[in-house]
Amino acid sequence: MGRKRDASRDATILDAAISILAEVGYDGMTMDMVAVRAKAGKATVYRRWATKADMVLEAVARMKREQVDLDNLPDTGSLRDDLLALFRPQPMEETERKLRAMAGMAALLSQHPALAGTAHDALVAPWVEANRVLMRRARDRGEIPGDADIETVAQITPSMGAYRTLIRRQPFDRAFLVTMVDGLVLPALGLPRKSPDSPPTTGAST
Amino acid sequence: MGRKRDASRDATILDAAISILAEVGYDGMTMDMVAVRAKAGKATVYRRWATKADMVLEAVARMKREQVDLDNLPDTGSLRDDLLALFRPQPMEETERKLRAMAGMAALLSQHPALAGTAHDALVAPWVEANRVLMRRARDRGEIPGDADIETVAQITPSMGAYRTLIRRQPFDRAFLVTMVDGLVLPALGLPRKSPDSPPTTGAST
DNA sequence: AAGTTCCGGAACTGAATGGTATCGAATTAA
DNA sequence: TTAATTCGATACCATTCAGTTCCGGAACTT
Known part of the structure; x- marks a missing residue:
């Protein structure tokens, strides 16, 4: 009985x-x-989570589900196009929001290092994993050399994105993504650099 | 008069x-x-800085001076050795401490984006600048191709280091530095990858 | 209809903390 | 010597905020 x-x-x-x-x-x-923002009473909040930390933990963990769909990755036959297409369905604003949420948790992470794992698993790991899959495919079809350090390269865009968003406070936009892919990811994998018809330096000026 | x-x-x-x-x-x-940690009275602190934020700001700005000595960079004739030698005189623990201090400021940065500039200038910019100088030298002496995106590549180690320290909570040690240099920086600049006698994947496993 | 549990809202409590004031001792200058 | 100013230490104040409790009303069960 009861509501x-x-x-x-x-x-x-x-x-x-x-x-x-x-x-x-x-x-x-x-x-x-x-x-207030949820138009809810505090009692309603505390009926669901015992503490502020519990609530934030579940909030962050829940973002994992909205992440990149690992079962439905782009497959254009070109690694470059795949990497760029990763941000097609889900707009970049959403990625930036997640990175900022991660920054917001920085204080929590200092005090409870265990949470760092949860946050990383939810916000960054799926993204790295997606990059890894796309790069392995490219390697298997012979697009990139077999000795490339895929494991490490897959972390470039997430970590540079975090750096740019959290510390530089600059937007995670398409120009930045293109700079990462053409200026770092593909060269690091052993592909030739793009010809100079595309602006080479967009990353950051200072 | 007076003390x-x-x-x-x-x-x-x-x-x-x-x-x-x-x-x-x-x-x-x-x-x-x-x-307490400084064995000082609070009055002594507040006699010097009006607010907590003021004190932290000066503390962070002061770290800039202890940073990499830009006038006395290594110059071994080999870019790889130069990059690795950058951390010789100043132990890595100090770098890690700085990165953690940066993480500690994350909350401040959210509320006062202007401070992000100060923090970046003091903690990260000199490091990027040092990388830039070493890479320009290497380009000028013909060690790396002229069309490499030095500006962007110079940010790899700092940003991956920040990611590793702040989010992954893993140590910034020599193995990590070597992985960055051999697996990302040099390949991205267009140099051949190291032969497989050195372990290729050390970066992070997830 | 009665009883129970949920809802949003608001008042309340207890602890933490930024910042101020004051203390006796030490230091320096006149 | 005396007055001014520093020092470390401690008490204090005003505010903020996590978490609790209560309210009147709505929704669901029996």
């Missing part, structure tokens, strides 16, 4: 939490902010 | 601030912590 718990409130609250996390960070986020 | 201000207290306090910043982050750091 059923409205499951749709969970998602609303977690969405609000992620947004605020990305905006002001873990310590800057108050439970009142989250409740 | 002179003891200038040596400044450095002691700022050192304590940086250490604590690296350990628990900006929000986790309390002024009492800093005072």
